Amino acid sequence: MTAPPGFFHSLRNAGISPQDAExxxxxxxxxxxxxxxxSVASMVWLLIYWxxxxxxxxxxxxxxxxxxxxxxxxxxxxxxxxxxRTLQLGLFLFVPFxxxxxxxxxITASGVSLWGLLAPIGAILFVGHRxxxxxxxxxxxxxxxxxxxxYYLADTAPLGQxxxxxxxxxxxxxxxxxxxxxxxxxxxxxxSVEKEQTQHRLEEAHRLLQAEQDRSExxxxxxxxxxxxxxxxxxxxxxxxxxxxxxxxxxxIVNFTQVAEGLSPQQVFSMLNxxxxxxxxxxxxYGLEKxxxxxxxxxxxxxxxxxNDEDGEQIDYTAAIANLALAMRDLxxxxxxxxxxxxxVRIGIGTGPVVAGVVGKKKxxxxxxxxxxxxxxxxxxxxxxxxxxxxxxxxxRLRDRFAxxxxxxxxxxxxxxxxxxxxxxxxxxDPTLRESIPRPLAAPGNA
Numbered sequence: 001m002t003a004p005p006g007f008f009h010s011l012r013n014a015g016i017s018p019q020d021a022e023x024x025x026x027x028x029x030x031x032x033x034x035x036x037x038x039s040v041a042s043m044v045w046l047l048i049y050w051x052x053x054x055x056x057x058x059x060x061x062x063x064x065x066x067x068x069x070x071x072x073x074x075x076x077x078x079x080x081x082x083x084x085r086t087l088q089l090g091l092f093l094f095v096p097f098x099x100x101x102x103x104x105x106x107i108t109a110s111g112v113s114l115w116g117l118l119a120p121i122g123a124i125l126f127v128g129h130r131x132x133x134x135x136x137x138x139x140x141x142x143x144x145x146x147x148x149x150x151y152y153l154a155d156t157a158p159l160g161q162x163x164x165x166x167x168x169x170x171x172x173x174x175x176x177x178x179x180x181x182x183x184x185x186x187x188x189x190x191x192s193v194e195k196e197q198t199q200h201r202l203e204e205a206h207r208l209l210q211a212e213q214d215r216s217e218x219x220x221x222x223x224x225x226x227x228x229x230x231x232x233x234x235x236x237x238x239x240x241x242x243x244x245x246x247x248x249x250x251x252x253i254v255n256f257t258q259v260a261e262g263l264s265p266q267q268v269f270s271m272l273n274x275x276x277x278x279x280x281x282x283x284x285x286y287g288l289e290k291x292x293x294x295x296x297x298x299x300x301x302x303x304x305x306x307x308n309d310e311d312g313e314q315i316d317y318t319a320a321i322a323n324l325a326l327a328m329r330d331l332x333x334x335x336x337x338x339x340x341x342x343x344x345v346r347i348g349i350g351t352g353p354v355v356a357g358v359v360g361k362k363k364x365x366x367x368x369x370x371x372x373x374x375x376x377x378x379x380x381x382x383x384x385x386x387x388x389x390x391x392x393x394x395x396x397r398l399r400d401r402f403a404x405x406x407x408x409x410x411x412x413x414x415x416x417x418x419x420x421x422x423x424x425x426x427x428x429x430d431p432t433l434r435e436s437i438p439r440p441l442a443a444p445g446n447a
């Protein structure tokens with residue numbers, strides 16, 4: 001009773017290794033607790049017996065205590081839990097019957113063999129439900145053996161055998177049943193509490209794992225389109241797809257190198273992050289896929305997924321790209337919280353077949369290749385500040401809804417003379433025209 005508060009906790013957790021699984025930790029803890037309870041209970045039993053009954057020899061309880069302590073000491077030194085468990089259960093099972101046989105019969109010993117029930121009960125908790133059957137069978141066998149000898153030898157008590165008063169026998173019957181029941185209850189309750197706490201820890205770990213998985217999902221979706229991310233999670237195969245019709249857009253910041261020369265790295269990052277973050281919001285608003293940023297250039301595409309609008313109809317991705325380009329241009333002209341340096345952009349749009357896939361195994365990226373991508377990139381670099389240039393395929397699709405300047409001929413590297421059109425805005429009555437475009441919030445920064 002004067003032991004420090006941490007003593008029983010230390011004893012209960014003795015022999016537990018950090019590498020042990022939760023179930024093994026519980027089994028070790030339970031057996032240590034049972035060993036302590038049995039030691040204390042057996043000594044209390046002996047003291048009460050001495051007070052109420054004959055001066056029963058302390059040899060067997062004392063040997064029992066030594067065996068329990070010796071086995072415990074060997075376990076703490078060797079760490080051999082299976083052997084420790086088997087020996088302790090054996091002591092729990094056989095010693096009560098030896099005590100009963102040394103006193104006399106079931107009646108004179110007040111059913112002390114009932115303590116042996118702790119062995120099969122403990123086997124369920126410390127070993128497993130299958131292995132406990134053998135221990136229960138041994139308990140039944142010893143009980144039947146004791147009953148057999150008590151039945152046939154009841155009338156032939158040995159000469160000189162001490163007669164236990166009936167009141168003492170009755171008292172110890174009640175004491176043995178109450179004590180064994182209490183020990184079983186305490187062990188089962190402790191096991192239940194520990195399993196409940198383990199379940200709470202597992203649920204918390206699962207919750208944290210789920211949160212981490214959701215975070216990883218969000219990060220993956222920030223890198224890859226949703227369908228591609230799903231395929232990448234479910235397969236290790238190379239992801240490469242051909243699309244017959246995709247509209248690709250490049251946005252290039254004009255004179256970025258000259259503007260950035262007088263800025264610190266933090267200011268350059270803040271400037272780009274603020275602008276490209278608003279571009280991300282606009283791309284999401286129009287149901288389009290951001291592909292990547294390349295230095296001071298931004299790439300987006302439509303037609304890589306089956307995005308739908310608010311009415312559930314599939315988005316006209318070519319018109320959506322045109323709307324996005326106009327929104328980006330107008331945003332930089334009007335929103336100087338975002339565009340503090342009054343930067344201009346040139347934009348190029350191309351429509352046609354592309355190859356799309358995930359490149360690499362580490363720090364991978366989803367990218368597009370093909371003539372359509374090359375045309376969109378080159379007409380961007382040949383553009384003028386504030387202008388949106390499109391190829392002929394894009395123009396034919398949008399000419400009834402958007403306003404264009406007369407065609408121009410550009411000589412593109414690797415393509416020769418190419419017809420391009422400059423997109424200036426919407427035609428009156430254009431059904432894709434949005435009356436108002438939400439103004440994206442400016443990202444924090446000092447540039």
